Amino acid sequence: MENEQFGPPAAEQIYTLNLGPQHPSTHGVLRILLDLDGEFIVKADPIIGYGHRGHEKMGENRLYRQFLPNTSRMDYLSGMLYNHGFVLAVEKLAGIDVPERARYIRVIASELNRISSHLLWFGTYLLDLGGFTPFLYAFDDREQILDILDRVSGSRLTYAYCRFGGVTRDVDAGFVDMTRAFLKRMEGRWADYENLVTKNIIFIKRTKDIGVIDRELARQYGVTGPNLRACGVRFDVRKAEPYEIYDRFDFEVPVCFNGDALDRYKVRFLEMLQSCRIIDQALDHLPQGPFQTEKIPLKIKPPKGEVYFPFESARGLTAYYLVSDGGTNPYRCHIRVPSFGNLNVINDVLPDTLIADAISILGSMDVIIPEIDR
Amino acid sequence: MDEKVRQRGPGEPAIQFALLDDMLNLARANSLWPMTFGLACCAIEMMAAGAARFDLDRIGAGVFRPSPRQSDVMIVAGTISRKMAPAVQMLWDQMPNPKWCIAMGNCAISGGPFEYEGQYAIVPGAHLIIPVDIVIPGCPPRPEALIQGLLALEDKITRGEDRNLLRRFRRVRKEGSQ
Amino acid sequence: MKADEMEKALREEFPGALFAVDESGRNGVRYSVLIALSGMRKAAQILNAAGFFLETITALDFSDTFELVYHFNCYEPKSRIALRALCGKDQTPSSLVDTFRGAGWLEREVHDFFGISFSGNPDMRSLLLPEDADYHPLLKSFGKSGDSHKREDIYGK
Numbered sequence: 001m002e003n004e005q006f007g008p009p010a011a012e013q014i015y016t017l018n019l020g021p022q023h024p025s026t027h028g029v030l031r032i033l034l035d036l037d038g039e040f041i042v043k044a045d046p047i048i049g050y051g052h053r054g055h056e057k058m059g060e061n062r063l064y065r066q067f068l069p070n071t072s073r074m075d076y077l078s079g080m081l082y083n084h085g086f087v088l089a090v091e092k093l094a095g096i097d098v099p100e101r102a103r104y105i106r107v108i109a110s111e112l113n114r115i116s117s118h119l120l121w122f123g124t125y126l127l128d129l130g131g132f133t134p135f136l137y138a139f140d141d142r143e144q145i146l147d148i149l150d151r152v153s154g155s156r157l158t159y160a161y162c163r164f165g166g167v168t169r170d171v172d173a174g175f176v177d178m179t180r181a182f183l184k185r186m187e188g189r190w191a192d193y194e195n196l197v198t199k200n201i202i203f204i205k206r207t208k209d210i211g212v213i214d215r216e217l218a219r220q221y222g223v224t225g226p227n228l229r230a231c232g233v234r235f236d237v238r239k240a241e242p243y244e245i246y247d248r249f250d251f252e253v254p255v256c257f258n259g260d261a262l263d264r265y266k267v268r269f270l271e272m273l274q275s276c277r278i279i280d281q282a283l284d285h286l287p288q289g290p291f292q293t294e295k296i297p298l299k300i301k302p303p304k305g306e307v308y309f310p311f312e313s314a315r316g317l318t319a320y321y322l323v324s325d326g327g328t329n330p331y332r333c334h335i336r337v338p339s340f341g342n343l344n345v346i347n348d349v350l351p352d353t354l355i356a357d358a359i360s361i362l363g364s365m366d367v368i369i370p371e372i373d374r
Numbered sequence: 375m376d377e378k379v380r381q382r383g384p385g386e387p388a389i390q391f392a393l394l395d396d397m398l399n400l401a402r403a404n405s406l407w408p409m410t411f412g413l414a415c416c417a418i419e420m421m422a423a424g425a426a427r428f429d430l431d432r433i434g435a436g437v438f439r440p441s442p443r444q445s446d447v448m449i450v451a452g453t454i455s456r457k458m459a460p461a462v463q464m465l466w467d468q469m470p471n472p473k474w475c476i477a478m479g480n481c482a483i484s485g486g487p488f489e490y491e492g493q494y495a496i497v498p499g500a501h502l503i504i505p506v507d508i509v510i511p512g513c514p515p516r517p518e519a520l521i522q523g524l525l526a527l528e529d530k531i532t533r534g535e536d537r538n539l540l541r542r543f544r545r546v547r548k549e550g551s552q
Numbered sequence: 553m554k555a556d557e558m559e560k561a562l563r564e565e566f567p568g569a570l571f572a573v574d575e576s577g578r579n580g581v582r583y584s585v586l587i588a589l590s591g592m593r594k595a596a597q598i599l600n601a602a603g604f605f606l607e608t609i610t611a612l613d614f615s616d617t618f619e620l621v622y623h624f625n626c627y628e629p630k631s632r633i634a635l636r637a638l639c640g641k642d643q644t645p646s647s648l649v650d651t652f653r654g655a656g657w658l659e660r661e662v663h664d665f666f667g668i669s670f671s672g673n674p675d676m677r678s679l680l681l682p683e684d685a686d687y688h689p690l691l692k693s694f695g696k697s698g699d700s701h702k703r704e705d706i707y708g709k
Contacts, residue, residue, distance in 0.1 A: 014496065021458060021461050022409075022411050022442075022461060022465055023440070028412060028413070028414070028417070029412075029413055029455075029458055029461075048680065049455070049457050049678070049679060049680035049681060049682070050455055050457050050461070050678060051413065051414060051452075051453065051455055051458070052455050052457060052459040052495050052680045052681065053414075053453050053455060053488045053495050053496055054488065054494060054495035054496070054689060055496075056495065056665070056690060057494070057689050057690060057695065058488070058490065058613050059692075060491065060690075061492070061695075069487060073415055073487070074412070075415065076415035076418060076514075077418065090604075092579075113489075120418070123425075124421075135425065135427045136425055137426075139421070139425035139426050139427070140425070140426040142422075143422070143426070143427045146422075147390065154418070156422075156516060157415060157418060157419060157514055158415055158513060158514065217602065218605075219605045220652055220653040220654060221604070221652075221653055221654035222605045222606050222607055222608075222652075222654045233627050234627075235627040239629075240627070240628070240629045240630070241580075241629060270466060273534075304705075304706050305579070305580050305706075306579060306581035306622065306706075307580060308535075308632070308634070309580050310578055310580055310632070317607065317625075319580070319607065319608070321608070321610060321621070321623075323612060323706065324706075325699070325701055325705065327699070327707050331612075331701065331706065332610075332612050332613075334608070334610040336607055336608040336623070340657065340658075341654055344654050344656075344657050345654075347653075348653070364630055370414045370452075370453075373455070373680055374680070455684055457681070457682040490694075492694075492695030493695075494687065494689050494691070494694075494695060495681075
């Protein structure tokens with residue numbers, strides 16, 4: 001029955017819902033225009049750029065050393081990894097040597113940061129799904145990592161710890177003890193999480209077969225990282241193109257095969273265990289010696305040329321593309337960010353899902369908006 | 375009187391009852407409801423401040439509300455990009471009076487590390503679009519700093535000060551009060 | 553390895569292309585191929601059929617020309633291929649969005665930053681900049697700019 005006042009009946013009406021840019025489940029400042037048919041999403045149009053800060057322009061305007069603190073502010077959850085990658089890229093471009101001890105310290109710090117990033121994701125994802133308690137547990141564990149990193153780098157979140165030719169300061173026995181204590185503590189925690197969350201029937205119902213990405217779709221959009229490994233592709237830059245000293249460690253690349261939200265959760269969970277393994281081995285073999293190369297000039301002048309340096313951040317394949325004109329700052333500084341493809345894919349994943357599942361899918365992708373916007 | 379009226383924010387009553395106001399201010403100060411609203415890095419520290427170790431509930435500011443209409447403190451946590459600025463302003467306008475604003479982190483104070491000559495992407499400072507009561511420096515500020523900022527805001531509210539005056543960032547007691 | 557097969561296929565398809573081979577992977581890219589702008593779609597289709605994915609698209613702003621750089625990779629070790637093409641300041645490259653669905657956003661980003669429009673991309677709204685932005689920040693002429701070079705200053709002839 002047509003009602004003049006209310007327009008045509010609801011069944012024929014497509015309703016546009018504006019999700020964000022301020023929304024607790026969009027993890028920052030993402031905005032998505034959802035066309036809804038009842039509870040089902042017909043079309044999703046993510047609008048990004050609300051966190052655009054012009055990192056790439058700053059890269060061109062600043063010295064290599066000045067741009068270093070920016071890198072950890074791009075993806076602030078895995079700042080150490082971004083830092084590490086940038087330092088490696090510039091070292092490759094300028095041909096700077098790094099002492100062994102610094103390499104091990106960097107790997108330990110990076111892997112700790114990877115765990116803290118995944119823990120934060122773990123907490124907030126379950127918060128999105130309606131469970132508040134895991135959030136407090138995850139943050140409690142995360143604080144232990146931040147204490148360790150705070151001790152060596154002086155910062156809780158946005159580090160500038162890795163420097164060209166080494167790290168800012170040496171680690172002491174206290175650092176080693178704290179890290180070992182953390183690994184010991186987590187052994188018990190993983191079992192808790194497994195029992196409380198992974199086997200929780202409500203959690204499984206919210207995530208199983210939700211937001212399935214198949215291999216072809218992932219390839220089309222350039223999805224990388226845990227999201228890709230959840231579709232059964234065993235691709236990790238740490239294994240495919242071992243940078244730093246990752247080829248010396250014995251670790252596995254966990255994969256799952258369904259490509260749904262539950263598998264993305266499982267892959268990240270298993271990755272944290274593997275990171276613990278890497279840290280454990282690195283601590284065993286931590287060599288003595290200098291932690292910095294002497295005489296790195298303040299204004300690095302790499303020779304003309306370019307470098308494309310890929311590394312595995314907590315969210316996937318990240319790469320710095322630096323073009324040097326022989327001057328003190330890069331001619332072009334481009335950053336390939338993993339969340340870009342990981343978010344782009346929801347254009348094809350969200351349609352025909354329920355709006356309640358959209359939050360679950362979005363959370364399971366683990367996107368960081370300021371990283372996409374740069 | 376004229377001076378008072380000019381400093382008063384919009385929507386505040388012209389006639390004020392001293393004791394009742396004091397009581398209301400005390401109530402407001404100790405049940406701040408911040409908005410769940412993160413822009414960048416600082417939002418993570420804001421979450422950390424609300425989580426297990428720091429626990430904002432201890433000072434009555436732990437009830438994060440996702441809707442501007444239910445909250446009375448806006449913590450601007452992160453860089454305000456030019457694209458985001460209208461949205462931030464709209465969120466501020468949607469909040470009911472009385473409301474307060476905390477600029478958390480260097481980006482929200484002055485643009486922080488992203489302010490440079492020829493910069494095109496950000497609004498250098500939350501004060502340019504909304505009135506700011508408390509600023510918390512740091513990049514990002516530690517959760518302890520956020521707690522101190524909230525305590526400073528609580529002091530300010532308790533004393534019923536007109537908002538948006540520049541003031542020193544520390545807890546001070548008015549002379550004569552206990 | 554797929555990358556070597558692709559090298560052969562690309563050499564056959566583009567006899568005039570300039571190849572830079574880097575077996576050691578010092579610069580992270582195994583094969584860097586400079587082709588004509590008009591051949592980009594064809595090259596992308598070849599790589600797509602072989603199971604490569606598009607990592608990123610970016611541009612370089614030289615004083616005489618733009619250069620578009622497409623990085624492709626597949627899930628094998630050290631098989632990154634960079635396709636490069638010179639793009640005149642007023643040229644309109646064709647979009648890869650029908651080959652790689654993820655290319656749409658990357659092209660929008662390049663359009664935002666450099667003002668290069670891609671023909672065939674159905675959605676050329678600005679991605680990162682505000683909707684009404686009329687500036688292209690990564691041009692060397694924008695803002696407090698650094699030196700602008702000719703392409704041959706950096707890459708040689």
